[in-house]
Amino acid sequence: MSDSIRPIPPQLQSSPGLAIASLVLGILATVLSLVLIGAILGLVGLILGVIHLRRGTPSRTMAGWGVGLSVIGIIGSIGLGAFYYFTYQKFQGMMAGGDSASGPVESWEGVRAPEISATLLDGKTLKLSDLKGKRVVLVFWATWCPPCVREIPHFIQLANETSREDLVIVGISDEDAAKLKSFVEKMKMNYPVGNAPDLSPPYSEVKSIPTTFIIDRNGVIQSVLTGYHDLETLRAKAVADDYAGELKEAPVIEVESELIERSPQLQPVSLWSNSIMGGRALCSGDWDGDGEEDILIAVAGKKLQVFGLDGGLKATVSLPKEFAVIEAGRHKNGLRVLGYSNWGEDVTVVDRSGGELWKYPSGSGVNGAHWGNLTGDGDDEMIVGMNGGGGLHAVSAEGKKLWEYSNIGNVWNQAIVPARAETPVMIFATEASGSIKVFDASGKLIRTLRPKDKYFSTMTAVRVDDVGTVQGIATGEITVAFDASGKIIWSTPGKENHRAWRSSSFAFGDVDGDGAGDWAFYDPSGTLILVSARGEQLAKLDQQRNSEAFVFVPRKSAATVLVVFKGQKLEALKFE
Numbered sequence: 001m002s003d004s005i006r007p008i009p010p011q012l013q014s015s016p017g018l019a020i021a022s023l024v025l026g027i028l029a030t031v032l033s034l035v036l037i038g039a040i041l042g043l044v045g046l047i048l049g050v051i052h053l054r055r056g057t058p059s060r061t062m063a064g065w066g067v068g069l070s071v072i073g074i075i076g077s078i079g080l081g082a083f084y085y086f087t088y089q090k091f092q093g094m095m096a097g098g099d100s101a102s103g104p105v106e107s108w109e110g111v112r113a114p115e116i117s118a119t120l121l122d123g124k125t126l127k128l129s130d131l132k133g134k135r136v137v138l139v140f141w142a143t144w145c146p147p148c149v150r151e152i153p154h155f156i157q158l159a160n161e162t163s164r165e166d167l168v169i170v171g172i173s174d175e176d177a178a179k180l181k182s183f184v185e186k187m188k189m190n191y192p193v194g195n196a197p198d199l200s201p202p203y204s205e206v207k208s209i210p211t212t213f214i215i216d217r218n219g220v221i222q223s224v225l226t227g228y229h230d231l232e233t234l235r236a237k238a239v240a241d242d243y244a245g246e247l248k249e250a251p252v253i254e255v256e257s258e259l260i261e262r263s264p265q266l267q268p269v270s271l272w273s274n275s276i277m278g279g280r281a282l283c284s285g286d287w288d289g290d291g292e293e294d295i296l297i298a299v300a301g302k303k304l305q306v307f308g309l310d311g312g313l314k315a316t317v318s319l320p321k322e323f324a325v326i327e328a329g330r331h332k333n334g335l336r337v338l339g340y341s342n343w344g345e346d347v348t349v350v351d352r353s354g355g356e357l358w359k360y361p362s363g364s365g366v367n368g369a370h371w372g373n374l375t376g377d378g379d380d381e382m383i384v385g386m387n388g389g390g391g392l393h394a395v396s397a398e399g400k401k402l403w404e405y406s407n408i409g410n411v412w413n414q415a416i417v418p419a420r421a422e423t424p425v426m427i428f429a430t431e432a433s434g435s436i437k438v439f440d441a442s443g444k445l446i447r448t449l450r451p452k453d454k455y456f457s458t459m460t461a462v463r464v465d466d467v468g469t470v471q472g473i474a475t476g477e478i479t480v481a482f483d484a485s486g487k488i489i490w491s492t493p494g495k496e497n498h499r500a501w502r503s504s505s506f507a508f509g510d511v512d513g514d515g516a517g518d519w520a521f522y523d524p525s526g527t528l529i530l531v532s533a534r535g536e537q538l539a540k541l542d543q544q545r546n547s548e549a550f551v552f553v554p555r556k557s558a559a560t561v562l563v564v565f566k567g568q569k570l571e572a573l574k575f576e
Helices: 017-031 036-055 060-096 104-108 146-161 177-187 231-238
Strands: 117-120 125-127 135-140 167-172 193-195 211-215 221-226 268-275 279-285 294-299 303-307 313-318 325-329 336-340 344-350 356-372 381-386 392-395 401-405 411-417 426-431 436-439 445-449 456-463 470-476 478-483 488-493 507-509 518-522 528-532 536-541 549-553 561-566 569-575
Touching: 017 036, 017 060, 036 060, 104 211, 104 221, 135 146, 135 231, 146 167, 146 177, 146 231, 177 193, 211 231, 221 231, 279 336, 279 549, 279 561, 294 325, 294 549, 294 569, 325 356, 336 356, 344 381, 381 411, 381 426, 392 426, 426 456, 426 470, 470 518, 536 569
Parallel strands: 135 167, 167 193, 279 325, 356 411, 411 456, 507 549
Antiparallel strands: 117 125, 117 193, 135 211, 211 221, 268 569, 279 294, 294 303, 303 313, 325 336, 336 344, 344 356, 356 381, 381 392, 392 401, 411 426, 426 436, 436 445, 456 470, 470 478, 478 488, 507 518, 518 528, 528 536, 549 561, 561 569
């Protein structure tokens, strides 16, 4: 026999090496099918197993298991890969659309645009009436809004393509000038940006950003675009012929108020005020454990300042980052503060030293987070609502996920109503469809509410009296109070816009000392009003129109005070 042709030795013919390798790779492929490498290992295991089987050698059972597990790993990896891809595409679509939902602003197309006055970053004032004879693109946006940021290069390109005598683009944001200046420079934005306080309809009715008003040379609102749009769409709308239809009257949303006005109204009395530079967020909590609530305000420069009820500064601590929203929670080891930014990457929890205790991450952005006692042990747990279909999460006092409810869209606002006597814990959340969902402590969906068949995103819920009665309050086109079953208690015209994600919407406390709690919220004019849980209007605070933040702070020996932050002024008010 030729030396070049030799038979395979019997010991090699019966070697189980390929079968063992196929089995091991098949097991690994199945275990790692959540990632792409699972498919790669499965493919190698499949090839080795088939080679072994084709040789007709022993250990065929082992090789068969290797082939089977490898196939399962390949199928699982490909299937999950497809799932991840389509989920990502869905998420990208949701992000591209911003918070867009049909609203009243679209009904203003064909209506003459009301005046709007913006204070630009250079300190100058720009009025819409100054731009008569030019087409105007008025963009409501924010630096923290991904769809808004994606549109900015389109507006830069549009500004480069057109003459300022023909088209003017103006960006309107409610963020502070220093942050906007830095962002504008970074993005090299070539069109004016500013802030426009005290907006009137339709600008005050903007619920989602970006929202873009296209106004023609005659001052008519020609188009209203909500959510992200590509360059071609924006260009076509911006340079279109002027509105040719018949002018329309400004739409009027008639909602009858069910509030009963108390006579005489309670009158606010200022207890004290402090000047606060760069205030970001406001809450109350017992900072030093003396049984009295304190006022906590997050300020620029990653600082937290703490004031007593007498207005005196108790503490200033450093924070790990700047927070747009803060809330104090109870824990056996002392007060804790959660903080986050809208669509931020996590919720951060700090102790009284400002030291970070733990973070709860979000891949798609945080829409909201709140403390509440879910387990009845006295320590507050946390509920977190995610953007981008990330679901509703319950988190332990140690920062561990207790459960997740994923069969839900963007989770806008959330609230935990702790157990009381014989009544259990309830969790309320608003979601992308505008409905209000109610869960038990384990995350089981109890019911879905749609008060007066309206769309709501801004909402909270509390126990309003000593009996433990649960009441929720939500704002959209109307503001409505409802019980745990969804029964309407009262309703009144509402005010909601995109600022609701980063500023105070509601406060709750007993301001008149009758033993039942009262609500504070904005009416459609932006005026802060106080309303009892029964629907009695107690006070109207014209001087606190469109304040940045407000919170009720209870006192041991006196009625609750309202603390308001507006225009770098922190003020405490009692009511008589």
